[in-house]
Amino acid sequence: MARESSRSRSRDRSIDRSTELLERARELIPRAAQTNSKSPAQFVQGVSPTHVERAEGCRVWDVDGNEYIDTVMGLGPNMLGHNYPAVTEAVEDQLGDGTAYSMPHSLQVDVAELIVDTVPCAEMVRFGKNGNDMTALSAKLARAHTGKDVIATQGYHGWPDVFMSAGPLNRGIPDAVGDYTESFEYNDIESLERIFEDHPDDVAAIVTTPVNLSAPEDDFLERVREIADREETLLVFDEILTGYRYALGGAQEYFDVTPDLACFAKGISNGYPLSALAGREDVMRTIEDDDFIFSMTYAGEAASLAAAKACITEQIERGDVHDHIWRQGRAIRDGYNELAEEHGVDHLTECVGMGPRPNATFEDGDGADANLLESLFMQEAHKGGVLFAGSHLPSYSHADEDIEEMLAVYDDAMGVLAEAVESGTVESSLEGKPVGASLREQLGEED
Ligand SMILES: Cc1ncc(COP(=O)(O)O)c(C=O)c1O
Secondary structure (H helix, E strand, O other), X not given: OHHHHHHHHHHHOOOHHHHHHHHHHHHHOHHHOOOHHHOHHHOOEOOOOOOEEEEEEOEEEEOOOOEEEXXXXXXXXXXXXXXXXXHHHHHHHHHOOOOOOOOOOOHHHHHHHHHHHHOOOOOEEEEEOOHHHHHHHHHHHHHHHHOOOEEEEXXXXXXXXXXXXXXXXXXXXXXXXXXXXXXXXXXXXXXXXXXXXXXXXXXXEEEEOOOOXXXXXXXXXXXXXXXXXXXXXXXXXXXXXXXXXXXXXXXXXXXXXXXXXXXXXXXXXXXXXXXXXXXXXXXXXXXXXXXXXXXXXXXXXXXXXXXXXXXXXXXXXXXXHHHHHHHHHHHHHXXXXXXXXXXOOOOOEEEEOOOOOOEEEEOOEOOEOHHHHHHHHHHHHHHHOEEOOOEOOOOOXXXXXXXXXXXXXXXXXXXXXXXXXXXXOOOOOOOOEOOOOOHHHHOOOOX
């Protein structure tokens, strides 16, 4: 059934309105999008939709009225599902009372209490809007609190100068800024130790994602915690993707390693703009020092705080949100890999990563380039009604039937891929421009 519906969708499909909007966007908006991973270059231009009209649960409709099963859910924030009723109602109620006032709204206390109640490291909390706000604050706060300058870092933490200064996307950042940022590799404790050898007594913080596509190996997180304690350096977990997703208390609860500070965004407010830095009271109180500043007009905006209160409360009350996400993610990963094997392309594509974040990867092989293989698979998935983007961030609204339908579309797409590989027609089967390098690929990150 699902297969028939994906084929009929593919026959009737038009993306005329998307194409027209993209032309207008290109005239007005550099890169035609506000987020790198949402720019047209990340999709198969000429086949993929470029603009969305609405979304509900795990479904999304583009501006031409084509319906898709969402896979990446707005890059993660819609963890309960798009337009999730309990969150939408809380926001609607709040809108009637206004959103931005001349002093804090009581909701800031409610949400801070919820975070302190649920996150192991959280004793105090400050809010921002994007993940960037919190990763930048964590580095600045660590420097202020410890009186040390160097940030040892691994993983993607957004575009703040402190994190981008040492990498390939450092245009516009003075070279001197990069002198105080050092990178290490995930699961490579020696690469972290070397930073402390090179900068004795001058590392303010280790800022790391607790888990990437690879899970921590050989007690990596415990050993990072030990190094931070030994060196009197703060340990910061960037839980922007993992917080409230791997478990209610985030990856720190799941892996049972407590950082000094942790950054949250995507799992706390189900699609509304709110981020949070949570951590040890003595560190957080440095924000109160007379010569320290962190301040934003919209950080305490009430509609997003209402969304966060409803989102975290729903996770607590339902009790099965995280199990559901793990189960659906595993079903996607295992189903994808079974299909790749059935179609004889498992040497070219594999879905990797833990349950909450399965990620489809492609390898060069059989004369075909990984990027073209990914583009062809994406093309077929989009034509079949699945908004494939490589990464999957399953939500509480992905029901078993949705995963079955997704995998039926992947079955067809994998068939097309296998045939094209066999006949050497991968490139000529593409009906649009291949996908460009992702931000993480540009940065050389594993994830
Ligand atoms: C781990 C991590 N850190 C930081 C960020 C940056 O967050 P934002 O884009 O909300 O500023 C992201 C965004 O994808 C992320 O995944």
